[in-house]
Amino acid sequence: MIARPAPSKEAARLRLYAISIVIDIAVIGCGFALANLIVLGDWLGEPGKPHGLVMAAMIAPVYVLIALNGGVYGIRMIGNRRASAVRAIWSLAQAAMLMVIIVYLGKIADQLSRLTFVAGLAISGAGLYVARLFVERLALWLVGEVPHVTVLMVDGVTVDRPAHAHVMDAAAIGFDPTDRNAEMAARLARAIGSAERVVVACPPERMEDWRVALTALSAKGEILVPEMRRFAPAKVSVFEDHPTLVVAGGPMGLRDRIVKRALDVVISLAAIILLSPLLIGGAIAVRLSGSGPILFRQPRIGKDAHPFMIFKFRTMHAGRTDLLADKLTERDDPRVTRIGAFLRRTSIDELPQLFNVLLGDMSIVGPRPHAAAAKAADTLYWDVDDRYWARHCIKPGMTGLAQVRGHRGPTDRHEDLVNRLQSDLEYVTNWSIWRDLRIIVATLGVLGHDNAF
Known part of the structure; x- marks a missing residue:
């Protein structure tokens, strides 16, 4: 293996920063100019009011400072367009909030075209996202080979x-x-x-x-240190000037738990109200599918390994339900009703778990809860991998990182569980409210899945 010294990263970084900043400033300027044209009928706005270009001039410098501090630019963002776009839009929002404060304290709100301001922000935000689609290629063309970080x-x-x-x-x-x-x-x-x-x-x-x-x-x-892999998720800490390896202790502080719980309550309440026709329709469909309860209740392992009763629409014939999950559902499983197969395929059978979220047993996002008797290739989950219990340090979720990555369906092999476990541990270790929001949005694209049966 022949080693080649990496090219100068400092020169490449300076050029990359300059290119990205200029593009973002141009996007914000064009966004507010276009807002002028749409709202006021002129690129420059109307006399007597701070038009969009003045707003852009106030927001752009602040945006650049916030974006630099927030890691919007740089070599690490090349090839990571979505992360760069999210950070850029969040920086724009912070700059806009600061501008609103300045406008309010300066008592010039009456001179501000509010609609132009809102339209300019919306167009600029969309422009920053679109810019990430080609800024990487443009940057590579101008910068040349990107040094290895x-x-x-x-x-x-x-x-x-x-x-x-x-x-x-x-x-x-x-x-x-x-x-x-x-x-x-x-x-x-x-x-x-x-x-x-x-x-x-x-x-x-x-x-x-x-x-x-x-x-x-x-x-x-x-x-x-490959041996440390068995301690994952682990962090390094200090006790009396001695380094320690944190192998347990919860990934979320009190403030994070409060924020996550608030998000769960808001989203679950809103979803129950908005999806009430679907919930009612599902309940009626299950009732018409045959005798038996509408809801299927099953003990699952929750936070701190405490059991709780999960709610789902019943999808199996009443006399053939598997309360202990001794046998995983198979494709074309004779136990599943015709209505149940449709509910499973469309994930509608999971909607009653919104009430689990509201009650506090579950979260909208988190590792999926498993039954104590669940198995992967005839082996109990916790016997497959010692790291399995680490996923119980937070509340289980209706959806999670593993689900949006396509890890659903039966666990016929040990690898099926390990793949999910890897995603669960990654989520537990790197939790953030923004990641929860991204997973929620991504879930909309995987509601129907070939392995959902």
């Missing part, structure tokens, strides 16, 4: 090739961490170039040598 240094072990890191072999660049001298240190620095992060994969007996070698770099140095 992360370098994976391999020393005597075998690892999977990552998708977003430059891989180097220590032997190929002639570096030996046990040989501590200035020439070796300089050789490592030249090979790393301007990377910001260096991750080393090496045998345990060489970790201490690599720890010393990495301290000479200005980049962030890390050592890959």
